[in-house]
Amino acid sequence: MKFIDEVSITVASGHGGPGSISFRRESFYPRGGPDGGDGGRGGNVILKTTRHLNSLMDYRSQKKFFAEDGQAGAAKNCTGADGKDLILLVPVGTIVRSSEGEILIDLADEMEHLLLKGGRGGKGNTFFKTSVNQAPEKAQPGEDGSSMDIILELKLIADVGIIGFPNAGKSTLISRISAAKPKIADYPFTTLTPHLGVVKAAEEKSFLVADIPGLIKGASQGVGLGMQFLKHIERTKFFIHLVDASGMSGRDPFSDYQDINEELSKYDEANQGKEGFFPLSTRPQIIVLNKIDTVSEENLKKIKNEFKKKIGSEPLVISAVTGKNIKELVQIMTKMVFSNEETL
Ligand SMILES: Nc1nc2c(ncn2[C@@H]2O[C@H](COP(=O)(O)OP(=O)(O)OP(=O)(O)O)[C@@H](O)[C@H]2O)c(=O)[nH]1
Ligand SMILES: [Mg+2]
Known part of the structure; x- marks a missing residue:
């Protein structure tokens, strides 16, 4: 469709x-x-x-x-x-x-x-x-x-947007934490349209998460699917920035993280001043390293340290496939979704 x-x-x-x-x-x-x-x-x-x-x-x-x-x-x-x-x-x-x-x-x-x-x-x-x-x-x-x-x-309305390179495991993650059943496959650009999942959090609270097609370096110049779907996460409170830690892509996790942020900044530049536009590059992010089931302890430590050294904080580490730390991630998300509301 x-x-x-x-x-x-x-x-x-x-x-x-x-x-x-x-x-x-x-x-x-x-x-x-x-x-x-x-x-x-x-x-x-x-x-x-x-x-x-x-x-x-x-x-x-x-x-x-x-x-x-x-x-x-x-x-x-x-x-x-x-x-x-x-x-x-x-x-x-x-x-x-x-x-x-x-x-x-x-x-x-x-x-x-x-x-x-x-x-x-x-x-x-x-x-x-x-x-x-x-x-x-x-x-x-x-x-x-x-x-x-x-x-x-x-412009879809969701509380949380999941961003990351194609194949990082965004759809796997949303299918884990919500009832959404997006297509998941071991090749880039599996997801071609944005979709929403409802996450049922504690105490009958629920919130909406948006999974969008992956971004790649040069998206702002139209590479890959370009940035056409970013508007669907404009109206989220924060992002899950999902980074593939497996190394199977042949890319480096930290430079993936930087590349995506760069594309967000370029998107902001392109849309600056447009009525109703909310910049993306300043949106809070939870940085999440995925696929840790495929990474050795030693390598994982190295990757975490690099993030710590360069941006001052360690990413959360998960496996969307084994479920490792997913509960913890949902707890953090819930806290952020609802604490924002209370302080409004
Ligand atoms: N080993 C391992 N594989 C994973 C994990 N999460 C996702 N995958 C695999 O990674 C591949 C891509 O997953 P998707 O969820 O389709 O990735 P995506 O980010 O939605 O990709 P696009 O829709 O193409 O942007 C699939 O083969 C998944 O099974 C994980 O934690 N560990
Ligand atoms: Mg997908």
Whole structure:
């Protein structure tokens, strides 16, 4: 399935139905008064978020969306039916922009937003009856609806983002700590689209983790899958920076760590000043060395020491396959997710 995170569409609310011009015609009321009902309201355009979607796929082929028009009023003071609202379902985290790029609303939670109101229905001639005009021959047309070009942009909402080189074990980790079942394989770029996992932490607390496709050196120049998916971890509190300690990639763990950070800085440079952008290079990181089941004690010590010497702290060491230290990692994550909230 293709992952779509930006689409341009046109939406329109419904026109109001016209009011009716009608007079009572019944045997015992030879000069019956006006009885033209009002027109119905045009349908609204409403955006509604759902956690069941995590892509804007549904908007890939259809580009124009209309709410229903209100129906005309009728005799016997019958009000026309209101037009059905157009309810557009979008994933939580969808940002709605005008066609000029200005943010109209950020649908960052489960919510509904009234984007365009339908036109009011016209008044029927009953409404225009006065003491001096008992038989008004006029009714209102319905009010027009309105239309708008918008851009829907998805930036997933998660508490934690997992970053790292392809094949570092990001998907293995998320599958260990949540119910997410991403594809895992021994080659780079197994994960081609971001996905979310819910981590059920202690005391019925849970939080969301995002796994995104791997980054490589030069991603900012479009190497590999480039940086197109980084926006999906923009709205996280912190990152798990997963580093492959196995040495099987032929690269060095510490330079992997540096390379990814460099790409984050370049991403920030490229997006600086963009409305709604939150820089990534300053986001707190938990540095985690993975695949320690494949590394000798001695080698692991060496790698840890290098981190200690160069950045002043030792990484946490885990094995996403054997489960070593996974519990501890989840505890640290939980603490960071919820302590942040308490200090807000
Ligand atoms: N020995 C060992 N292998 C691991 C560990 N974690 C992951 N792997 C293996 O590493 C390979 C890559 O794992 P993935 O989870 O697909 O890696 P990824 O980071 O999601 O990779 P991309 O989706 O390509 O970015 C798989 O063969 C995993 O079984 C670990 O702790 N120890
Ligand atoms: Mg993966």
